Amino acid sequence: AVYTNPFQLPSSNKYDYVIIGAGIGGSVISSRLSEDPCKRVLVIEAGPSDVGIEAVQIPFYCVSLSPNTPLDWNYTTVAQVGLNGRTVPYPRGRLVGGSSSINYMFWNTGTVDDFNRLADVIGDPSWNWEHVHPLIKKIEKLTPPADHHNTTGQINPSIHGKSGPVGISLQGFPTLLDDRVMRTTSLLSSEFPFNRDMNSGNPIGIGWSQFSVANGTRVSAGTAYLEPALASRSNIDLLVNTQVTKIFQTGTQGKRPIFRGVQFAASASGPFYAVNATHEIILSAGAVSTPQLLQLSGIGDPTVLRKVGIEPLVKLPDATQQWETTRTGQLASPPAAQIGWFRLPDNSSIFKTETDPSAGPTSPHYEFVFAIVSSRATGHYMVIATNLISPSSRGSVTLNSSDPFDFPIIDPAFPQHGFGYFRNHGGTSPWQGFVSGQFGNFANVTTDEQIAAYARNNAATVFHPVGTAFMSAAGAKNGVVNPDLTVKSTVGLRVVDASIFPYIPSMHPQGSVYIIAERAAAIIRNT
Numbered sequence: 406a407v408y409t410n411p412f413q414l415p416s417s418n419k420y421d422y423v424i425i426g427a428g429i430g431g432s433v434i435s436s437r438l439s440e441d442p443c444k445r446v447l448v449i450e451a452g453p454s455d456v457g458i459e460a461v462q463i464p465f466y467c468v469s470l471s472p473n474t475p476l477d478w479n480y481t482t483v484a485q486v487g488l489n490g491r492t493v494p495y496p497r498g499r500l501v502g503g504s505s506s507i508n509y510m511f512w513n514t515g516t517v518d519d520f521n522r523l524a525d526v527i528g529d530p531s532w533n534w535e536h537v538h539p540l541i542k543k544i545e546k547l548t549p550p551a552d553h554h555n556t557t558g559q560i561n562p563s564i565h566g567k568s569g570p571v572g573i574s575l576q577g578f579p580t581l582l583d584d585r586v587m588r589t590t591s592l593l594s595s596e597f598p599f600n601r602d603m604n605s606g607n608p609i610g611i612g613w614s615q616f617s618v619a620n621g622t623r624v625s626a627g628t629a630y631l632e633p634a635l636a637s638r639s640n641i642d643l644l645v646n647t648q649v650t651k652i653f654q655t656g657t658q659g660k661r662p663i664f665r666g667v668q669f670a671a672s673a674s675g676p677f678y679a680v681n682a683t684h685e686i687i688l689s690a691g692a693v694s695t696p697q698l699l700q701l702s703g704i705g706d707p708t709v710l711r712k713v714g715i716e717p718l719v720k721l722p723d724a725t726q727q728w729e730t731t732r733t734g735q736l737a738s739p740p741a742a743q744i745g746w747f748r749l750p751d752n753s754s755i756f757k758t759e760t761d762p763s764a765g766p767t768s769p770h771y772e773f774v775f776a777i778v779s780s781r782a783t784g785h786y787m788v789i790a791t792n793l794i795s796p797s798s799r800g801s802v803t804l805n806s807s808d809p810f811d812f813p814i815i816d817p818a819f820p821q822h823g824f825g826y827f828r829n830h831g832g833t834s835p836w837q838g839f840v841s842g843q844f845g846n847f848a849n850v851t852t853d854e855q856i857a858a859y860a861r862n863n864a865a866t867v868f869h870p871v872g873t874a875f876m877s878a879a880g881a882k883n884g885v886v887n888p889d890l891t892v893k894s895t896v897g898l899r900v901v902d903a904s905i906f907p908y909i910p911s912m913h914p915q916g917s918v919y920i921i922a923e924r925a926a927a928i929i930r931n932t
């Protein structure tokens with residue numbers, strides 16, 4: 406059943422699993438755990454249902470969903486030294502499907518080196534590429550693009566799933582950039598090589614974007630996993646418009662506290678309700694709210710907790726560290742048909758002073774997103790958004806106060822050094838007559854110093870925070886969760902969302918979050 410206010414939830418209902426957050430982690434886990442008809446599952450989501458919201462369904466409108474909308478948590482970072490003291494909006498989805506209901510739908514499934522580094526760091530080979538990546542075939546369903554164009558040579562169908570819940574597709578509407586970007590990959594093939602399918606584990610090069618879009622419509626974790634489970638099973642309930650305010654201790658096992666209680670409310674003024682899980686609480690509130698809830702529950706750095714008047718129950722000194730990060734036609738696709746992934750050359754001068762922050766040769770350092778932007782005020786212009794993909798800086802999410810309705814302090818620690826810069830390849834023949842000139846203040850930027858200053862004044866987030874409750878080896882002194890995703894030194898509590906990555910996946914992360922959530926479901930079902 407779906408409940409829209411906490412007072413509707415019958416107090417007689419008993420649950421084996423209570424899942425906090427209906428984003429990617431929460432939707433996948435709740436759907437998989439409720440496959441067992443003997444288990445009862447409750448999902449609690451702070452935001453509303455996503456059903457019937459057209460702007461969520463229409464891919465092209467993704468940019469209208471954040472920042473500063475009712476479907477966004479509307480967080481802001483603290484002032485960023487690396488950005489000349491600017492604060493920047495930090496969007497996170499606040500509705501069923503979580504950020505997968507407001508994201509830009511780029512579909513990437515990670516790199517070989519990212520997953521292998523993850524397994525190495527936590528000392529558990531069962532998290533390496535070879536073991537984890539085949540799960541993608543269980544997740545994906547490759548579908549035709551909205552315009553049904555011939556996709557031969559644009560994707561390698563053999564590496565994709567054909568029957569999973571998450572429909573994916575290539576761009577479904579031609580853009581003016583398509584032919585030009587592709588001709589550039591053949592003319593400048595050593596600098597910008599063509600990559601037929603960037604989801605092979607090695608994304609390096611430029612290729613056709615894949616999106617979590619099917620039948621010209623957004624596919625989110627809500628539409629793919631949670632809502633079909635709710636429609637077909639009676640052992641799963643969803644409570645929306647309700648914020649979890651705390652996870653509380655329900656006992657002890659040996660020396661370890663058991664956390665199987667969840668407190669929640671529809672608003673800061675209450676009333677406050679509680680529910681217990683017989684088996685486990687699964688925290689899937691995402692990379693900002695998960696560390697906030699752990700800290701509100703007394704799990705974290707004692708110094709940070711005491712500062713806001715919370716008595717530490719479990720001391721995890723690194724809990725606060727953020728390791729980082731119409732069914733056809735133009736609207737049927739997000740507005741960027743190609744993306745490219747690149748590495749700095751191995752002999753780049755920066756590596757004389759800095760360690761390479763990437764996981765290895767299949768993990769890019771930076772990304773290009775090719776897009777045309779039009780507005781009445783500025784006319785048409787082309788953008789090659791340059792995204793830093795393998796940062797070396799580390800941020801944090803910490804409590805501002807003990808009030809769960811108060812936003813936490815978000816400090817992504819955007820880079821203070823080493824801004825990269827890449828001018829578009831506008832001089833080559835595919836672009837002649839198309840690019841008439843450079844746009845805005847960027848046209849006057851030429852020296853390295855000017856480029857760095859431009860970046861400090863203009864850079865923003867591309868919405869991929871991870872690592873705020875990161876996984877480490879069992880027995881490690883740092884980290885928040887074990888390789889089985891249980892919260893260290895506790896019983897009854899796991900984290901399943903983007904918070905657990907020790908390093909940021911070096912591509913758009915949603916595919917990797919689906920993968921870890923599927924793996925978590927398998928782990929929980931086997932315990």
Ligand SMILES: Cc1cc2nc3c(=O)[nH]c(=O)nc-3n(C[C@H](O)[C@H](O)[C@H](O)COP(=O)(O)OP(=O)(O)OC[C@H]3O[C@@H](n4cnc5c(N)ncnc54)[C@H](O)[C@@H]3O)c2cc1C
Nearest residue numbers: 426428430451503504509510511649691694902903913915
């Ligand atoms: C604007 C934007 C664009 C993006 N574009 C892309 C892209 O194109 N490709 C890509 O791969 N990735 C993209 N991402 C990132 C991707 O969507 C996220 O990495 C992914 O959704 C993270 O999954 P999650 O399960 O960790 O958290 P989320 O999907 O964010 O889910 C967390 C859920 O928990 C709920 N919640 C939080 N706190 C509480 C609480 N206290 N009580 C109850 N519920 C709570 C939230 O409302 C939310 O529904 C984008 C993200 C944003 C915000």
